[in-house]
Amino acid sequence: MIDTHAHLNLEDFDQDRLKVISSCQEAGIKVINAGIDYQSSVRAISLAQEKGFYASVGVHPNSPSEDPDKLSDLIDQPGVVAIGETGLDFYRQPDDATEKHRQRELFLSQGQLARRAGLPLIIHCRRAYPELMLLLRRELKGVPGVIHSFSGSLTEARELLHLGYYLGFNGLVFKQDLEEVIISTPLERILIETDSPFLAPPSINQSRNVPYLGLRPVVEKIAFIKKVSTVEIIDLADKNAYHLFQLDKHE
Ligand SMILES: [Zn+2]
16 A cells, blocks of 8 residues: 655654554555655655655645755655645635745745656645646646645535546545545545544544554545445555556656
């Protein structure tokens, strides 16, 4: 199984990172660790190179902006399969025009980098779906990617699918009603993820999420909604991850 979005590179795992990683390996789970700024992107790359995982390099919309050249220095490193996580998050400052402008610029510079590098985007979006779709249509046409931790409406899901994007689902499926969205998402466009250490499914009984516990409940929930077996979901989601992130090139 591939957890297409986690953050084992963050300090939440400083105390027991090696243990968490070996538990993932024992469970047969490979992880794409996403950077949220320059430093965490560098750490994601070392995990990819030392532990046989994959890395995505990027600056999260809630992180301070970084020099785009610093990121572009990282994209040729072995194990880098995507740019992100990047995107728009207007949840905290819905009326702050300066902040929205900063996030748009930060996202667009990473979108252009993805285009130049031939890498897909890992996109974070909260309370900004109309703005995101406008940028994807006008400025980033043809750049592939996933909307990770999808939290939009059914109409927004359909539009993003129409634009060719994948949708990533995680423990949010236990908090938000995403049933209609999942029913409407073709199996060929579903990615599974945990967003560890965040969004732990209620069944794992701990607040810090980890891929070896948190991924399977998400698979089971999607399988239940789609009325197919968990094996089928795992097979297809892995196939989708291999396709979008061109993982066989990085093995
Ligand atoms: Zn994340």
